[in-house]
Amino acid sequence: MAKYGHELSAFAGSGLSVLQIGDALNLGLTFVHVNAKDAADVDANTRSSGHDDTEWWRVAGPLLAEVLSEDAHPLASRIGTAAGTARGSGHDPDHAYAFGLGLLMRAIADLQPPAP
Template structure:
């Protein structure tokens, strides 16, 4: 469930922090503090304690300083969240991504990078980003993702739509993987252990005459996954189908151009 929204801070102050055009310091500023240190501490809080625990006071405690000292560098939680989002999107710089392969391979790498980012920072799923922070890392990421589909016969709007489609698919698909990991951590029981404990009872209770497809398909899937679901397999399958659809679109565009000649 979404608990926070990006873009809620003061636009001028958020942009100044995102682009580091003006690191807000004063005579009262602490020499051992900086925007980068504060942001990293905030990310650590969100990673280890969850987004609900994030507050200026909690970040100050993590740094061992007074809460008011943070405001010399960061105006408030809204601006801090924007910089946190931009920062984690800079953890795997686009220039570190292999530029080889066709558009399909490049999109698959991008999708996997996004998937891994959510697993590293599950709190990202709790932030609505319809008003994204317009920081250097997010814009660099957008530029990089657009390059994956540049020059293959698509319009600018189609390129943007494809990047949005792949990003949205990953956002939805990774939720089950994050929830499975959180369930295992909180219950002390892996998905396989949970399935092995429940499967015998389900086999006795499920009437195949009443639910023939659920019994047949569910049994096959459960035996294969040794769990109720396999998020990584579902992600791989779904991404392949999306890429198939994009390939069809590219083929249609090429065919249309050929018939116009």
Template sequence: MLDEAYHRMDRRTAGPGEPWRVRVARVADDNRDLLARHPWIADLAVTRPPLGPGVIGKYEYELAAFEGIGLTDVEMDAALTHLLGFVHANALAAADDAAHNSRQSQEDWWAVSAPLLERALDPERYPLAGRVGSTVAGYHPETIWAFGLQCVLDGLARLIDSRPGPDDTP
């Protein structure tokens, strides 16, 4: 089933000269979409998946996003694994949020929880939790996705930019 799901995964091809950040973000988005359509995949151990055409094709597609950006082959695999770990964690959180929201709306949850929070949250003892929590006011999966993906991409960019260029002398 996993190999078949991977085989059917959307694989949007890169345009000529497309920036690597766009390609890598696309891989993240495609994997996020895959896990949204098949949430059971997030419960599987996929570090040693069944080696079929779906798995191999998915891996080839994903690695192509990292090709030519200044990483070694080992680093390309590690960068992909890091990216997919972020996607996996995000998918688990989104599934958890969806499961809770299917049982109780955000408004209903806050109606029950707000009085408890007011009693438990001493603003003098927990000033940061009070300030940040009231600003955020709930779980926002799209904000968390965009911020996390930006951090992953910025981290890769910093690594790549720290490398000497072909014209630099060591």
């Protein structure tokens, strides 16, 4: 109960209703849990394969290019290439966490207390 109370205290003075506080906390905890699992999975895949994402794409990229047409999936190709170029990976768990957490915190801050 002490842990729950401590977590809830982050919303003290927020103006949110008790239900909104509970919902915001549950959303935040779920977000953190899912992102921690994703980062752990990426780390485990790197350890088990011995290759990070950059190395994997160096090897697999040319093979995939032979069987997949960029024309068949232009949006996926364009976005995946842009992400890979900018971040060295099509999926960067650290970036996904920071980006998502920022959006989540702004959305919670924008919640309006329910009308009386």
